[in-house]
Amino acid sequence: MLASxxxxxxxxxxxxxxxxxxxxxxxxxxxxxxxxxxLLPALIPILRGGFAPGALRLFGLRGFVHACAVVCWFYAMARIPVAEVTAIGYLNPVLVTLGAALFFGEALAFRRLAAIGVAVAGALIVLRPGVREVTDGHLAQIAAAFFFAGSYLIAKRLSERAGAGAVVAMMSFAVTLVLLPFALWVWVPVTPVQLGWLALVAAFATLAHYCMTRAFRAAPLTVTQPVTFLQLVWATALGALVFGEGVDGFVLLGGGVIIAAISYITWREARVKRRAVTPNPAETKG
Known part of the structure; x- marks a missing residue:
């Protein structure tokens, strides 16, 4: 998770x-x-093997939703401080939890609702509407959080019809196709240096997802989730040292509040699952 x-x-x-x-x-x-x-080496055999009924439609829908998320994120990233983009992005898992209850009928107990409320309070600490200007960059990042949550919810449904490798590879393929006409519409000349930087973005993003997958296999979410708060610390340091952005204590506080809420939700879900699979001591006596 540190590497991710x-x-x-x-x-x-x-x-x-x-x-x-x-x-x-x-x-x-x-x-x-x-x-x-x-991802082409993994994509070719997936395309040759075909898809389960209804999977192709879901792949297309996820590609469109994820493309919207990526465009909003790129827009926000170029206009507001790095730390603020990172802090607002922590809302993604909270929105996924809420969406799972609304669309998949998952239980939403009072404690989970309370944690979601705390996470929203953390977002308000970051944004501070009425105290300072909330720009189009902030609104774009909030929209990105909702779109990313929608993408993850569709991926959860897809996981019932396709393997993890197919879900990841088809997402990249579908997003590229969705973005192509919009990119051609606004296309401007690209320098080799810009191409090199964007290739590096793709490489780092792919490596990040790989490291995250390895972390999820190696340790429970209750261990890996709190480590994500360090991403906000590093983002704040990057903004301050490289881009001359001020260190905003409210952003760190709000991000910490959101992460605390996410960690609590993760911990509670892990405890519920443990109870479901752990037999009563009396049941083990024969």
Whole structure:
């Protein structure tokens, strides 16, 4: 998780460095096109093998939703501080929890509702509406959080019809196709240096997801989830040292509140699952 967090911060830093020289849709398209090249060896056998009934429609829907999320994220990243993008992004798992209850009928007990309320309070601490200006960059990142949550919920449904490798590879392929017409519409000349940076973004993003998958296999979520808070610390340091952005204590506080809520939800779910699979001591006596 430490390596995953560092890779995600590297992605954030590079996109921030590239700024607004390239249109948002074009930058996002080039990033995912490179990602598609990296995943091509896995994608070819998946396409040859075919799909379960209804899976192709879900792949297309996820590609559209994830493309919207990526465009909003790229837009926000070029316009607001790195730490604020990272802190608001922590809302993703909270929105996934809420969406799972609304669309999949998962239980939403009072404690989980309370944790979601705490996470929303953390987001308000970061944004501080009425105290300072909430810009279009902030609104774009909030929209990105909702779209990313929608993408993850569709991925959960897809996991019942396709393997994890197919879900990841098809997402990259579908997002590239969705972004292509928008990128062509706003296309401007790209320098070799910009292409190199966007290739690096794709490489770091792929490596981040790989490291995260390895972490989930090696340890329970109750161990790995709190480590994600370090990503906000590193993002704040990157913004301050590289881009001259001030260290905002409210952003750190709000991000910490959101992470605390996420960690609590994760811990509670782990305890519930443990109770479900652990037999009563009396049941083990024969």
């Amino acid at each position: 967090g560092l890779c995600f911060v590297a992605v954030t830093g590079i996109v921030r460095y590239l700024g607004t020289d390239l249109p948002t849709a074009q930058s996002a398209f080039i990033r995912f096109a490179f990602g598609g090249v990296f």
